Amino acid sequence: MRQPWRVAIVGGGITGLAAAVRLADRAPAGTEVTVYEQSGVLGGKLRTGELAGGPVEFGAESFLMRDPAGGESAAVALVRRLGLAGDIVHPSVGQAALVVDGGLRPVPGGTLVGVPGDLAKVTAVAEPAADADRDAGRPLLAPDADVSVGALVRARFGDAVVDRLVDPMLGGVYAGRADDLSLATTMPALARAARVEHTLLGAVRAAQAAAPRAPGEPVFGTLAGGLSRLVEAAATAGGATIRRTAAVRELTPTATGWRLTVGPTRDPELVDADAVLLAVPARPAARLLAGVADLAGAAATIGELDYASVALVTLALPRPELPALSGFLVPATEGLLIKASTFFTTKWGHLARPDGLALVRASVGRYGEEASLQVTDDDLAEAVHRELSKVLGVPLPAPVARHVQRWGGSLPQYTPGHLDRVAAVRAALRGAHPTLALAGAGYDGVGIPVCVRSGATAAEEIITALGGSA
Incomplete structure (x- = not known):
């Protein structure tokens, strides 16, 4: 050559x-x-912009710190290679919530992308099916098999766990539905464990044990x-x-x-x-x-x-009443336009504003529901403001600035x-x-x-x- x-x-x-x-x-x-x-x-x-005089992400906001195998992620390795490791910052607030029956409930711990490793921990959000996760004497999946996440979890834990927990988790990442998304692609660690373990609880626990995380170890990072x-x-x-x-x-x-x-x-x-x-x-x-x-x-x-289209709506709100959360996820069963929201200046403490102005970002758009995005930026921002007020139970102040970023055909299904x-x-x-x-x-x-x-x-x-x- x-x-x-x-x-x-x-x-x-x-x-x-x-x-x-x-x-x-x-x-x-x-x-x-x-x-x-x-x-x-x-x-x-990856696109950093500015709103109301402060920086905000108009696309991806963070990266995982660890690789599924347990070492540092490829993103962290690249950041280190580029001499930026000293500028990595982590969320100040890690607790997120789910919208359930119109109100906010904490996302339960001990799950793997929403799939429980301890059924007792998720009962406040979703009641698991009784005795469905039985050992049938063989692995959950054949060596080369792949199924949708929803099909596996519904069969083992019931509809409520999928609809109220797993589906919004996956929707927040992929803008898709658990019943359509490949287990092997979206949750490879769980797929590997399911080819060995005989129960879904066992598979979740095995996947978690394969890459243990130290207490307090940050999951996500971004760059100052x-x-x-x-x-x-x-x-x-x-x-x-x-x-x-x-x-x-x-x-x-x-x-x-x-x-x-x-x-x-x-x-x-x-x-x-x-x-x-x-x-x-x-x-x-x-x-x-x-x-x-x-x-x-x-x-x-x-x-x-195929791909899903989404829009990210960021509002700059003067001294709003926000809970001490990083944000929330919304199950499709709640009937809201918003599928996820991030309290940006709460989650990322290094961005907190001395004037009390808060940046709140909402993600809109699910696969197959692109018609919901066929409105003006003004109408989309108004709908997001209205739904945020409804979920939080308090009327939010009018935004002093807003930005709508549309990502057409951006998330693979x-x-x-x-x-x-x-x-x-x-x-x-x-x-x-x-x-x-x-x-x-x-x-x-x-x-x-x-x-x-x-x-x-x-x-x-x-x-x-x-x-x-x-």
Whole structure:
């Protein structure tokens, strides 16, 4: 393979930027890396903004501190690599609530994404089914099986646990429903345990024991100054060339690698590369793969992945009466537009305002209910203000400022069998075109650590395909 390598990364979200950092660290000296971002803004769903004179996240607000295996998460490792570890801050208030029968009740402890490890701890929120979680003398799941989270939990713990606890937990992360989401993708630790344990209680406890957490150990972290700092640092750390407003419209294999068609139809730019890493959502990736003759099947599989749309409404409220909570989650059965809310300046104490102004953020939009978002920003903000007042039981003051961030088609919906489908697509790519790799939330799961790890892993695959690291 010619030297220096030329690697094109399509997508300037945190996945693509993490891949660029890994290439800088591991590829031979002189490797030319170019990141092509269709929009004018890097970072994807990581976007720090300002409201009423203070910083606020208009996208993801934090990252998990630990990896499911128990070590530091890929996000923390990247933060450390970029020299920002000293700026990690943690929530000042960790207790969240659930809306149950119109009122707030504390989220019970001892659960795994809402799935109880101790049924007695969840009775204040949901009454579990009696004696349904029996040992039938075999593991809950066959070695290669996958089911929806809702199907497994309903069968073992009953409808109330799913509807009032598990569903809002998953809805807050994926904007989807427990009955549709893959267990293996959204809760891999529980899926692994379920292939060994004979009861769901046993599986939850085994998954929790596999990655024990010390008392008081923080679960989440963010960066002082906002997560856009992570984006900016990653964009500059590896020396990659960053091309904004550079849409990659076509991908064509050549005798030595790939040719990318970049830019507008009337004035296209043709760029040659030795390898390409696609770090874009499934549908744009599918469109690019569809143009490669022997990848039509892979493109069709990837293109079937659906996404949910959400809106994040942030209100700046003068001295509101807020409970000492980080926020709350809303079961779909409550009939509210809001599916989750964060008391931003309460949860993140370093953002507390001396003037008493509070930032409250609400997430709106569930999969299949996109019609609820088809209103003006003003109407959406008014509805959120009204529902917040209803849930809290006090009329909140009128906001002095507000911001509505719409994320259309932003959250992947992983149906059972998702990981097997992605594995088959990647196997097809490795077999036919090893210098083409896929990375991102659409394939490996949501969350900053997962996206960082996905990008880094794809970068390693590219390095191997091109001939190994320096």
